[in-house]
Amino acid sequence: MSFLQPLLLWALPVAALPVIIHLISRRRHRVVHWAAMMFLLDARRAAKGLARLRQWLILALRVLALILLILAVSRPLVTSGTFRFGGGLDAIFILLDRSASMEQTGASGVAKREEGLRRMQEYLREVGRVRRIVLIDSATEKPLDVESPEALSGLPQTQPAAASADIPAMLQRVLDVVTTDQIGSAEVWVVSDLQSGDWDAASGRWSELRRQFSERNQIGIRLLALDEPPRQNLAIEVDQAQVEPVGRTRRALRLDFRIRRQGKSDLRARVPVEIVVGGARTRYPVELTGRETVVQGVMLPLDEKETLGWGYAELPGDDRPGDNRSYFSFAPPAPRRTVVVAEEAAIAEFWRQAATVPNDPEAQYGAQVLSPDQADEIPWDKTAVLIWQAPLPQGELAAAFERHLGQGRAVLFLPPRKVDPQRSFLGLRWDAWMSVDPGQEEGRVSQWQTKSGLLANDRTGQPLSVDALRVERVCRVEGGPIVFARLGNDVSLLMRPSQSLGVQAWFLATWPWKDYSNLAEERIVAYVMLHRALQRAALQLSNARTLIAGTPAAQAVAEAKRVHPRSGSIAVPPTHLAGVYRSGDRLWALNRPSREDRIDTVPEDRLNELFAGCRFAVIHDRVDTGVSLARETWRIALAAMLVVLFLEAAVSLPPRREEPESSALTVGQRRMREVA
DSSP states (O other): OEESSSSGGGGGGGGHHHHHHHHHHHHOOOOOGGGGHHHHHHHHHOOOHHHHHHHHHHHHHHHHHHHHHHHHHHHHETTOOOOOOSSSSSEEEEOOOOOOGGBBBBBBSSSSHHHHHHHHHHHHHHHHOOOEEEEEETTTOOOOOOEEGGGGOGGGGGSSSSSSOHHHHHHHHHHHHHHHHOOOOOEEEEEOOOOOHOOOTTOTHHHHHHHHHHHOTTTEEEEEOOOOOSSSSEEEEEEEEEEETTTEEEEEEEEEEEEEEEOOOTTTTTEEEEEETTTEEEEEEEEOOOEEEEEEEEEEOOTTTOOOEEEEEEEOOOGGGGGEEEEEEEOOOOOOEEEEEEESSHHHHHHHHHHSSSSSTOOOOOEEEEGGGGGGOOOOOGGSSSEESSSSOHHHHHHHHHHHHTTOOEEEOOOOOOOOOOOOOOBEEEEEEEOOTTSSGGGGGEEESSSSSSTTOOOOSSSGGGGGOBBBBEEEEEEEEEEEEEEESSEEEEEOOOSSSGTTTEEOOOOOSTTBSSSTHHHHHHHHHHHHHHHHHGGGGGGEEETOOOOOOGGTTTSSSSEEEESSOSSGGGGGGGGEETTTTTTEEEEGGGGGEEEEEEHHHHHHHTTTTTTEEEOOOTTOOOOOOOEOOOOHHHHHHHHHHHHHHHHHHHOOOOOOOOOOOOOHHHHHHHOO
């Protein structure tokens, strides 16, 4: 509980006034001993305990009535998870999650983001005057001073965005402002749907955040958790849009996409997908199978003159409109260049030959071989796929790898000759070489991912001959990878990091060399793996690229013109707003991150661990409840005071006396009754 007029609480000692008056009144009467009254005094002593209890009850009710009166005029404010008792605040921080998942709507069509803003506006109005209101949104992560609660809804920084949120980074901005501006007491409100990807609960940043907030006990953290899951939701993501020849003269756009199903399992099994290309609309029905349905090879005819274009695939409306559309752009294929950096010359030659065998007759192929000592000569701006058979990169070289991956291009890591378990990249590290028996189950591929990744089934649904691979030596990988192929002894063969930056960072745990595996003999598997990576990575080198909102690569659209949609919300910066952007003869399709399609949230016990030692509270809420975060309770205090006064009056009434049956009373009886 807090108070809008906390200075009036200094009047609480006045509640002791009835006790003081009572004590003074007892000293005003003079005691005179009268022998004839001994009988009456003895009778009164018998009832003394009950009389004293009655007196104390009357005093307690009078004191309570005064306390309730003082509390009422102090205007008490009840808020869920409140931390302060009286006193003002230097600042209230509002950390607003603007990610795509926050656009989930309730029955009234109100998005979680809008509901969170409404609740915060009501709370600020109830609290009254606050010295400073600071907004930190997930797109800019920059503190913005807000003049009034009404100004919140009209700010560009509170409009929808497609990028994910980084809650730890936003909390760090609060600490920066508190330290720089020397803010004493403050409240921090985090408005979020608790999506696990936005909170990054496994990050090492939380320990330092927890320490700093626990040292500042004048700062309370409240989480407005709008974590209601969607009732039913479908999300679509375009994996690839590529121009392919059809016959000798015609061309078509080949589209691959996937649909994820969330919420109730009884959703309709057939969903119409609307594909828009160059103003032409095509309705493509899809049969949903399981939680994720992958659709490959949708062919859409193109005009002969149409060499550069864009479009989108869209689902019917549901609870989450933010993931119902996925944009794409297309252009003539860019050169598919590969750079091989290897310690072993035979391994380098194998991958060079595989990279130069053409897969698309309209594309240009090229490969360059370098030694690990020549890593500084890698032409990063022209390289689609980098094959790295050397110790994992460190320092500035690792930063170059991350920039390369951040631009949507690919890296295939192979274990070095001598493994260094201390080196890691994107959370993964080579552990140690081990020998397996290729004639037994432990040397054969027992499981591999057939729906996505480099080993997925072909366009006709036929699997690759991955089960024909035999492995004699394999290098273990540590760090919790996402596994796409596994040997019979449960050792990972092909994997990638779990971090979003490592989507195109692949780790192959053996060599295409004798005494290691038969990849050189079963080269079709290696060939398909490499050319799939080349095909996807080369799209990022063409004049038409697909980017992820909020990533460093999205800076390419910072100065570009937004082509579609032309209207809609304004995001700050534009790199966080999904759509199609054009600059000269270049097109960019900007989409939300894939993790925004997930519905898993951070559990409350994990939240309590993240904020252990801090003044923290969670307020679980739902859209459309209409319940305010704070309300004045002075009316309740006044009503309680009236009830207490009625009780005090009832207790103060003298007991009812019964008249004797005979009306004839002696003088002595009347005198004794008067004295009693």
